[in-house]
Amino acid sequence: MKRIPLIPTILVGLAMAIMIAMGVWQIQRKGEKEALLALYAANLRKPEMAFPAMAPVPDEAMFRRSAATCLEVTGWRIEGGRALSGGTGYRQIASCRTGAEGPGLLVDLGVTQDPAFKPSWTGGPVSGWIASEPEHGSLLGRLFSTPPVARALLISAAPAPGLEPTQPPGVGDIPNNHLAYAVQWFLFAGIAGIIYAIALKRRGGA
Numbered sequence: 001m002k003r004i005p006l007i008p009t010i011l012v013g014l015a016m017a018i019m020i021a022m023g024v025w026q027i028q029r030k031g032e033k034e035a036l037l038a039l040y041a042a043n044l045r046k047p048e049m050a051f052p053a054m055a056p057v058p059d060e061a062m063f064r065r066s067a068a069t070c071l072e073v074t075g076w077r078i079e080g081g082r083a084l085s086g087g088t089g090y091r092q093i094a095s096c097r098t099g100a101e102g103p104g105l106l107v108d109l110g111v112t113q114d115p116a117f118k119p120s121w122t123g124g125p126v127s128g129w130i131a132s133e134p135e136h137g138s139l140l141g142r143l144f145s146t147p148p149v150a151r152a153l154l155i156s157a158a159p160a161p162g163l164e165p166t167q168p169p170g171v172g173d174i175p176n177n178h179l180a181y182a183v184q185w186f187l188f189a190g191i192a193g194i195i196y197a198i199a200l201k202r203r204g205g206a
Helices: 006-043 139-144 178-205
Strands: 065-070 072-082 088-097 105-112 124-132 152-156
Touching: 006 178, 065 088, 065 105, 072 105, 105 124
Parallel strands: 105 152
Antiparallel strands: 065 124, 072 088, 088 105, 124 152
């Protein structure tokens, strides 16, 4: 019977240990995400608060009711989204000047089916829910660069003329896939162990 190779065995053992550690970490993340979602759900029932001026959005502010005033629209951006009616479309997000120093104000004014639609809204008081602006970029890109901090977004309860109201934020929109990720890591570790055991058996029988 041939001796078990030391270095390959150590390397495979280390790889399996890392995979198992990643699975345990995902289980911990699952508990943290569940607590965060419970906080967001409670925020929906809390009274109105001041709109957060600086990024990132505090967890205590996410999904809270708030109000702000747009003194002047300085630009528009279009994002995919869902209307209150359940249909999908293009969210019209206005960048506003507020008269104060800082990053300004982002307001989601509603959803349209026409990507070429130009809202006529020029500003004014807005009331709605606090959310975080849509983020872009791939997961791979985020591994090698630091993405900009997402700013607060006010989802208006009343749409601008010609738009449908955007669906208010809800905890159901936030995925909690950490248990599935944990199972995957544990499976990877188990498969690696099985493959290495088969390789050793074949080596011993060679």
